[in-house]
Amino acid sequence: MMRNVYDFNTLQYDSQLCSGCRMCTIVCPHQVFEQNGKIAELIHPKDCMECGACQLNCPTDAITVDSGVGCAKAMMIAAVKGKKEPTCGCARP
Amino acid sequence: MNAQNNSSQAHIRPTTSKITFKNRWDHFLARWAFNRMGHRVEPGLYSLGHPAADSHVFVSGNYTLSFDALRANLTRLDCYILVLNTKGINVWCAAGGGHFSTDELVNRIETTHLPEVVKRHVLILPQLSASGVAAHDVKKQTGFRVEYGPVRAKDLPEYLKARKATKEMRTVSFALYDRLILTGVEIAHAVIPLVVLGVIMFFISGLLAAAATVAAIFAGVVLFPLLLPWLPTPNFSTKGFLLGGIVVLPFVLLRCLGAADAEFWWRAGSILAYLLVFPSMTAFIALNFTGSTTFTSRSGVKSEIFTYFPVMAWMFCSGIVITIALALARFFIDS
Ligand code: SF4
Ligand code: SF4
Numbered sequence: 001m002m003r004n005v006y007d008f009n010t011l012q013y014d015s016q017l018c019s020g021c022r023m024c025t026i027v028c029p030h031q032v033f034e035q036n037g038k039i040a041e042l043i044h045p046k047d048c049m050e051c052g053a054c055q056l057n058c059p060t061d062a063i064t065v066d067s068g069v070g071c072a073k074a075m076m077i078a079a080v081k082g083k084k085e086p087t088c089g090c091a092r093p
Numbered sequence: 094m095n096a097q098n099n100s101s102q103a104h105i106r107p108t109t110s111k112i113t114f115k116n117r118w119d120h121f122l123a124r125w126a127f128n129r130m131g132h133r134v135e136p137g138l139y140s141l142g143h144p145a146a147d148s149h150v151f152v153s154g155n156y157t158l159s160f161d162a163l164r165a166n167l168t169r170l171d172c173y174i175l176v177l178n179t180k181g182i183n184v185w186c187a188a189g190g191g192h193f194s195t196d197e198l199v200n201r202i203e204t205t206h207l208p209e210v211v212k213r214h215v216l217i218l219p220q221l222s223a224s225g226v227a228a229h230d231v232k233k234q235t236g237f238r239v240e241y242g243p244v245r246a247k248d249l250p251e252y253l254k255a256r257k258a259t260k261e262m263r264t265v266s267f268a269l270y271d272r273l274i275l276t277g278v279e280i281a282h283a284v285i286p287l288v289v290l291g292v293i294m295f296f297i298s299g300l301l302a303a304a305a306t307v308a309a310i311f312a313g314v315v316l317f318p319l320l321l322p323w324l325p326t327p328n329f330s331t332k333g334f335l336l337g338g339i340v341v342l343p344f345v346l347l348r349c350l351g352a353a354d355a356e357f358w359w360r361a362g363s364i365l366a367y368l369l370v371f372p373s374m375t376a377f378i379a380l381n382f383t384g385s386t387t388f389t390s391r392s393g394v395k396s397e398i399f400t401y402f403p404v405m406a407w408m409f410c411s412g413i414v415i416t417i418a419l420a421l422a423r424f425f426i427d428s
Binding site for chain 2: 008009010023026027028029030031048049050051052053056057059066067075076
């Protein structure tokens with residue numbers, strides 16, 4: 001299993017706002033959250049790859065993350081073309 | 094029996110879980126990046142087997158590889174498949190890029206008259222679409238409950254038994270096979286730069302440099318993805334520098350042996366040029382591979398570009414300048 005190789009990211013979680021719906025534990029592809037009693041707990045923050053799924057699916061806005069594609073090619077193409085947000089179209093199944 | 098009768102307006106296309114030779118050929122072409130945007134399925138509602146009003150509804154993108162992976166794993170099941178218009182892009186990239194989105198899903202539910210076709214308003218989405226779809230918003234706007242299934246379609250039969258995914262089913266892996274499959278696209282993208290750089294290197298330095306170009310690019314495109322977990326440095330660029338450095342060593346040796354009677358400065362200059370030009374090529378390709386992986390974060394990749402791209406550019410350019418200077422010096426000394 002390969003993990004995020006960078007030791008920082010933009011994921012922030014405010015447990016005060018959590019309603020315990022478990023959505024973040026379901027959608028995260030890297031098991032960053034785990035349900036602990038009535039609320040979610042951030043257990044592997046460093047594994048976050050900033051996909052944004054947890055933020056988007058959290059009904060109480062307890063999670064924020066500056067999400068986007070972690071793709072150097074897309075970012076460089078966007079920089080050259082003067083676009084702000086890179087898009088990607090790789091051929092993954 | 095006939096699904097069309099459920100609603101006068103709903104247009105439902107029949108499909109099967111069979112993957113034909115034509116499908117496999119299409120997958121092969123997609124993996125080698127031929128006609129990249131042409132691997133599409135018509136968006137809309139599909140019926141698999143003989144679904145009824147209480148059958149499952151699965152949601153997918155209109156990239157043939159995504160749609161086929163889903164239906165191939167739904168054998169002996171009567172169900173509906175709602176295909177969104179993801180512009181022929183796979184689920185994850187489409188979700189990240191805003192094509193597999195809440196709006197598209199809500200819109201597709203309406204245009205296919207899905208509420209009139211099924212009684213149970215539940216949709217099963219691939220987990221990786223969650224970065225584009227807000228389940229609670231879909232519920233609010235359409236009344237449909239979104240359920241995120243496993244990451245991989247092959248786990249669906251197991252998932253459907255208990256309607257629960259294990260940790261493994263919820264986690265993206267990036268195993269050797271996953272990386273191997275991606276090299277097809279990487280090779281296809283590398284062909285033109287390879288030929289151009291190879292020809293340039295041949296003219297400014299000779300056949301050995303052209304061969305080293307091929308080796309450095311091959312290392313970045315094929316060896317790098319395969320060896321990724323075992324390259325010991327912490328990020329993609331340094332892993333690429335390391336790999337490129339190793340791959341270019343035999344060429345450096347050949348260069349020195351082939352010019353044993355050349356002046357010391359010329360041999361030293363050649364070694365330096367090789368060590369500057371080729372590892373930076375491999376490192377650049379390695380950095381580009383970040384987009385193909387399943388675990389790189391945007392802020393991380395951004396900082397890596399800022400830190401290492403200038404290094405690569407400087408190494409490459411100064412290496413090329415040295416190579417040209419050496420070639421000119423040789424030309425004037427010999428003539
Ligand atoms: S942004 Fe993605 S990877 Fe990071 S915690 Fe949220 S769901 Fe997990
Ligand atoms: S999705 Fe939000 S509200 Fe639900 S468990 Fe996670 S943090 Fe709590």
